[in-house]
Each structure stands twice: as C-alpha cells, then as structure tokens.
Amino acid sequence: MMKRLSGLIAAPHTAFRADGSLALDMIPLQARLLAHNGVSGAFICGTTGEGSSLTGEERRQVVEAWVAARPAGLAVIVHVGHLSIGDACAYAAHAQAAGADAVAALAPSFFRPPGLGELVSWCARIAAAAPKLPFYYYHMPAMTGVSFPAADFLQAANAVIPNLAGVKFTHENLMDFGRSMEVADSKFTMLFGRDEILLSGLVLGAPGAVGSTYNFAAPLYLRIIEAFKRGDIAAARRDQLKAMDFIEVLGRHGGLSAGKTAMKLIGIDCGPVRLPLRVVSAAEEKSLREGFERIGFFDYCSKLP
Template sequence: MINKIEGLIAAPFTPMHANGEINLEQIPAYYDFLQKNGIVGAFINGSTGEGVSLSQEEKVKVTAAWTALNKEHKALKVINLVGGTSYKECIESAKASAELGVDAIAILAPFYFKPASGKQLAEFCAKIAEAVPQLPVYFYHIPVLTGCNVSMYEFLQEASTMIPNLAGIKYTHEDFMDFLSCLSFQDGKYDMLWGRDENLLSALVLGARGGVGSTFNYAAPLYHQLIKAYNEGNFVEARKMQQQSIDMIRLLGKYGGIATGKAYMRYVGVECGEFRLPVKNMTTEAYKAFEADVRALKMEALFSKI
C-alpha cells in the first residue's frame, strides 16, 4: 500500500548568502518555522528551491541539511527532486538521496530532449526508480516549465507496470480532467499531490488530500483555514480563503515572478537571500512598494508566524 501524504507540503526556498552561495546555516531555523506552522513535508530542490540552478554537490548538501534535521525531529516528510535531463545524473542524485535518508524522491520530465508519449516518459523514470527500489518515487508534472505536455493519465497507464515503487504525482498543472482521471486510476491507488496553490479548493473538490506549494512556506494558516472550511462544508468561507490566496499570488506576477516568494519570506521574518541568475530579483525600492501592497491585502493573521 502507498502511504499517502495528507496536508500541506512546502516547497522550500534554498537560502542564499549575499554572494550567491547556499546558506545551509539557515535551514535548521527554516525547518522549525515550517514545523511550527503545521507543514507536514518539504519538497526540496524543486522549482522554488532552485534545484535546476544548483550544482550536483550543492543539491547533495541541501539534501543532507534537511535529512539531518529530520533524523532528529522526524517532523517533516522530505521529498527530494533529483532532476532532470540526464537519467545518469538523476540516478547519482537518487542514490545519494537514499543514503542520506529522504522519505521519497521526485523525478522531473526531461526538458531539452522531451519525451513525446507516456511510454517514453515512463521508460525514462523507470531507469531512475529502479536504482532506488526501496524509495517511493513521485513524478513532478509541471509542463509550463518543462515543456513536456504528456497526459499524466497516459503516463500512469504505462508507469504502473514499469515502476513498482511509483508513489504518485506532484501535479502542477490546470488540467482537472486529467487530474481526476489520475485520482481515480486503479481505484485511487496513487498519491496525487496538488501543485497549484491558487486553485487548491478546486482540487479538494475532486478528492485531493495533499498539496505541494511555494506559498505554503509563508501563508500556511490561510490554507489550513481553507481546508478546514471545506471539510466542514463551509464553502463560502473556503472560497473566501481561496480568493485571498489568489490576491496574494497576484503580487508574484506584479513584482517579477518566482523571486517574489523570497520577498514574502523576508516579510514574515525568514531571510532567504536572492534567486540566482537568470531570475530577476527585487530592488530595495520595489521591496518597499511590495511591503505596502502586502499590508493592503489585510491578511496578516493568515501569514505564517516565526
């Protein structure tokens, strides 16, 4: 049986020093911050964590920092994204992840030479998964960044027979028809983790019970209230919470995209530095305007607390 994860899994930012080097010293406080705010897991080295901008050595160091804390506290499920474009490199990362004690790994679609079918994608993932048969394996579906638009239902049809340790999918896309088909596949066998924070409520309606998100880092109370309202049948309140999530997320677009997430972290008191190039970071002047816009949301009680 697959152990499905319920609740909020944060996709942590990788803290950086001012010189652009990774700041491992910040991770223990970050771990405690997530735990305190009711987060059940950490999806590390993903898009939010700048995994594609880190070296292999850096990704191993980040993984070691998170798993060392987990061995001590056992509070968060740690899922490590291992890549990527080269299955050989992904296998190296997967084996290192297993040695370090992650709870699961995730695999990203090749984003240069792209698989054209569910079978090709499953064959690529199977090469990596078979190297760590003891570990649960997730596929990370984010076609807006990978350009791989293979249907996940088609992928599951192929992968279910090729990958015995496949646990599920982190689904960061808006195809609700495909998502529901994956939820229903083989009587709901696989763990389908929703990856679009701005429409989490819609995924809950379809049957999702776990999600992975960047905004869970700094606004966990908002999503806890959303889920609670939905579970209690208070759909008016649930929709209100989702709209506040949307209003908050709109500021990411206004201030340049993914790097705005680290500005939100600074706003709640967790300094993560800046994103690496080529991502555009916020100027000091822009941050002042951003702070004013965040205060105008009037949702201070819904942000995570230190």
C-alpha cells in the first residue's frame, strides 16, 4: 500500500549562481530549513523550482542532490512533467532510480489533450515509467490550460493507473476539490495547492498541502493547521489573513521572483530567476523588505536552524 503524503510540503526554489548555473550546494541548507520548521516534504522541479527552465541534465542533478540531502522524514516528490512524453517518462524512471518518494506531472500545455481520455493515457504512460512510486497528477489549469475537473480525472484514471496516488490541486474550484476527495471511497490523496486559501482546503478535508510560501513561512501555516484541528476557527482565520497579506506583497513585487528574494531575506540566497522571468531589482528588494516589516512577516517566518 502506498504511503499517503500529508502535512506541509514545500515547493523549493532551484538555486542559481549569478552566472545562471546551478547552485546545488544550497540544497542541503534548504532541506535542513524545511525539516527544522516542520515541513514534511519537498516538491522539486515544479513551478516554483523553475523545472521547465532547467535542462534535462540539470533536472537530474537537482533530483539526485535533494535525495542525497534530505533529512529523515522529509519526502522528496519530483515533478517529471514535460511537453515530450518521452522525456517525461525518462525523468520519472530517473526519479525512481534515484530514490525519490513520489512523482508528479503537469498536463502538457502546448499540444493539449483534446479529451479526458487522452489526458489519462498521457499520465498512465508517465506513471508506468516509475511503477514503484506513487504518481500524482498536477492539476494547474491557470498554467496548462487543461481544465478537466480533477474529480473526473480520478474517476477515469482509477482503473487505468495502478500507482495513481492523488492530485496536487493548484486551482480555486473548491467544489471540484471537495468532489475529488470522495472519489473511489476517498481512495486518493488530495494535496491542496493554493497557500492563500489553505484554510478552505482544510475545511474540505485536505490531508496535506503543497506550496511555495511554505519555504519561508511554514511556522505560520502550521499555526493555521493546529488552530483548525483544535476547532479554533477564529485563530485559523486570523493567521490565514496574515498569509494573504504577505502573499499580496509578494504578488506586487514579482511573484516567483519575489519568493526567491524572500528566501534571501531569511538567510538562504537562492540567486536569480531564469529568463523569461524578471529578476527583482535592488529597489524592489528594499520595497519588499519594507512591506514585510510593515505586516510583521519576520515575526513568524521560517528560521534557520
């Protein structure tokens, strides 16, 4: 039986040097930070990890470095999606051979599957390349343009993909999330993927969540989870609003680029982003820091061990 993922799963940034090369030496520090702050997993080479901007060799190097650096109890989930199904299968096979704990894949976003059957077949091929690992479908319509309901995908894929474990659900359709939780007698693990509305996912039964801001604000989100578990919804809402506040600041200063700057501000410099993303300027970094200070971000952000 496949082990179910749960708790906070961070989507780490891929660290680069000033010249754009990989800074693999940052991965042990990133991994220690996550474990120290109560994060249960690392979802690597995905959106936040700029996986689509990495070469194939770089993706393999990042996977191997994370597997080697992970502390006990920190699961490594590898995003293996690619526009080429052959490359996606090769990444999945490599992740299994390297010792990862699970794989996940976005839907293809240039030649998109015309129907649900084609999406299931696409995922089945990739999952079969790593048959010993749980496979998660990465549902992110805003980026892929593939918007078949996750609940329908799970119903269609249940009998087709033996190692299908669930969905990384990065979408705002809470009805679809709730319906997905009930497919096949709640067989599948639904990992909630919108940090700014984590509390909504918890209300609908999410056992875990994957997000970029868990890299640098895990203590705040763990407070939300604990408050929800003890029935203190007012406290959970207050802390969720704090998360909304700093996510709004991040959005005004570049989104993913600003997230890397946030890592720098807590002591882990993950370097620049790659083109076509825009690097945060010195002035923008100063404004981001000031915005964080105004809302008290540094009172609850992750701390270095």
